Amino acid sequence: METDMKTLPLGRAFTLIEPGPLVLVTTNDGRKDNVMTITWTMVTGFSASFAITTGPWNHSYAALQETRECVIAVPTVDMIDIAIGVGTCSGRDTDKFDKFGLTPVKARHVRAPLISQCLANIECRVVDIIDRHSIVMLEGIAAYFDSSRKEKRTIHAVGDGTFIVDGRRLDRKDMMRDKLPGGL
Ligand SMILES: Cc1cc2nc3c(=O)[nH]c(=O)nc-3n(C[C@H](O)[C@H](O)[C@H](O)COP(=O)(O)O)c2cc1C
Structure with a gap:
């Protein structure tokens, strides 16, 4: 069969399945707040279940492992x-809240702070760490959304240093209602 499909280097395949949105993940190791940037996220269920990909190369990882808590904060464009900036320096030697003018807000259930400037925040518990795949499984226990915020477009990282901004929202609720296992 004729096709216009050309082979793509397998190492670029991840750029085709764009994850999103880019998030900030805050932790508190008992001494201070820290925050990192995470592109590789996944929703794993309707019951506030998420996965992030990270590992011991990041300072935040020890806090995730030890405290079993974090906050997923969603920044806008x-x-x-x-x-x-947050994703290109480390809490090992930098107070990132101070450096980037982020305002920590006390969370209700975890010691990791919410970020006041973000569109949304989700308090999470770490429920599993799958070392073999560098996956940290999270269960959301409280969520917050700032509907008063004018800018609501989130950022989607392609993975090659370029980013896509949320576009038009299409509504297909009528077509999907009562037709999916989790419902709508
Ligand atoms: C745009 C962007 C996306 C990133 N995505 C991830 C990611 O998905 N997983 C990860 O482990 N690190 C990711 N990083 C790298 C971490 O955010 C970075 O190593 C961070 O400085 C770690 O901070 P820490 O050492 O204070 O924990 C990303 C960085 C940037 C700039």
């Missing part, structure tokens, strides 16, 4: 340079 106006925060892209902050998100990249």
